[in-house]
Amino acid sequence: MAPNSLFNLAVLSFCYLILFSPYQALGSSTRSLFVPAEINIDFNAPPPLGLCATAVSIHGYKCQEFDVQTDDGYILSVQRIPEGRAGGGGPNRPPVLLQHGVLVDGVTWLLNSPQQSLALILADNGFDVWISNIRGTRFSRRHVSLDPSKPQYWNWSWDDLVLHDLPSVTEFVFRQTGQKIHYVGHSLGTLMALASFAEGKLIDKIRSAALLSPIAYLSHMNTALGVVGARAFVGEITTMFGLAEFNPKGDAVNNFLKSLCATPGVDCFDLLTALTGKNCCLNASTVDNFLKNEPQSTSTKNLVHLAQTVRDGVLSKYDYGNANFNVEHYGESKPPVYDLRKIPHDLPLFLSYGGQDALSDGRDVATLLDSLKLHDVDKLHVQYIKDYAHADFIMGVTAKDVVYNQIVAFFRGLH
Helix, strand or coil, X not given: CCHHHHHHHHHHHHHHHCCCCCCCCCCCCCCCCCCCCCCCCCCCCCCCCCHHHHHHHHHCCCCEEEEEECCCCEEEEEEEECCECCECCCCCCCEEEEECCCCCCHHHHCCCCCCCCHHHHHHHCCCEEEEECCCCCCCCCEECCCCCCCHHHHCCCHHHHXXXXXXXXXXXXXXXXXXXXEXXXXXXXXXXXXXXXXXXXXXXXXXXXXXXXXXXXXXXXXXXXXXXHHHXXXXXXXXXXXXXXXXXXXXXXXXXXXXXXXXXXXXXXXHHHHHHCCCCCCCHHXXXXXXXXXXXXXXXXXXXXXXXXXXXXXXXXCCCCCHHHHHHHHCCCCCCECCHXXXXXXXXXXXXXXXXXXXXXXXXXXXXXXXXXXXXXXXXXXXXXXXXXXXXXXXXXXXXXXXXXXXXXXXXXXX
């Protein structure tokens, strides 16, 4: 296999690891790699009921659905859990916005029992909880004029999530509640926040941010696939696929990932561990619940942008691969860098990362922390969890005791 082809396999595998795919890959199966044989999913079925009906109200919580239109015309689905299961809602409950990662949606905050799911734990602890679903995911596949079956709809990367989606949702929550917002992000959700803060966005509306498995620098992913990806370039991916939408449930991507599993040296029998690190604390029912809901589509351009971050070792805007194109978009031959040193030093931050995380590697987190070295000492809280990997932070059955209680205490200490 040619080096560039091998790299293409690696890059998209890396991008899939960002969604912390908790499944046992079935490399020899004729079914989708994303769907174990014992789970039957009709991919042609109409969209399911909204997130409130399927994952919140069934547990006895009040839940509201909202549509938020971005300034570039995308219509995003946002859910609100205004109070805990025992009630007690009121105008002074501090708002918290939860932002998921790539190739998943807001249901990832609700995969465990109410006693173990962060969204419901926050609601029961007196917070007004809001859940964001970025463009392209199942509840946010709408636009004022663009059709998601057409390439134009998918012409975006995480730059656009920073520029459009996150500000639009934050503004909406701020207007609805009249209060500054606590923010929780996982994986790509942390990258969106860090890049936004570095650009001076959201600062007037965000009270604090809790960043789980923080993603900014990706040079030290300690997987064989990550190493291959870091050595090469990503220019052929869009040509190879000819796809604007990266749909993990579609035949083209499924066949592509099966070819990955046939690559010498790639172990697909436990792709979760191979890509994200050895998660300590997932259970089978949570994994099954995940597979019934995820993964979600994203744009191929978004995955290319993420791969550029691995390749270049810096956090910058999308590289169009041509100096003239970059000049056209940015006025300079290279894409501008997000300077994390510009994050306001008095913005309260809580960072939690794991010793087994193969994506948010400790050395890259150290680089992130170095960029925050001038942060006010009493405003930066860092938690290291030796046994945790990427998925444990969002679905671990021990996360309430290990992480979530600390987040609640962090938020409460700011009031």
